[in-house]
Amino acid sequence: MNDRSNRRGGLLEKARIRLRVNGEEREVLAPVHHTLLEVLREELGLPGTKHGCELGECGTCTVLVGGQPVLSCLTLPVECEGREVTTVEGLAAGGALHPLQQAFAELGSAQCGYCIPGFLLSAAALLRERPSPTRQEIAEATAGNLCRCTGYLKILEAIELAAARMRSRMENASD
């Protein structure tokens, strides 16, 4: 459904969008030209997803849609209707950090931190599909995420540490 509203004397077409974000059904009225990145940050108040280049080149806007990493700066919200959208705000569960968040914090893998939400979500998608990734596989899965601060080594190490802990948790749960 489309609505029209006045803004600064001009007409701005808005669309009503229903999204499932971090396990919650959300409905917003957003300008039709807004990307998923803009809707998450501006209409839904979820600033954890960062905007960088807005050209599909830096990966800092990565979120999961249906469990797969997508660049939210190049995605229209309407493409996500009926699918689960996960942002960095949805990674922690029950007040506990996700093992990836824990490992990044312990190893000091973030410097300015701007790229980290995107890395966390790319890594979360990888570990869901490949619980024991090689260093090369981790590097490939996060190749679209650029970091200008860290040199990447501590990020790769944190993902390996989180993977090891998640495997050990699974083994203990099945004992």
Ligand code: FES
């Ligand atoms: S902000 Fe989306 S890829 Fe850079």
Ligand code: FES
């Ligand atoms: S920690 Fe600064 S861009 Fe990655």
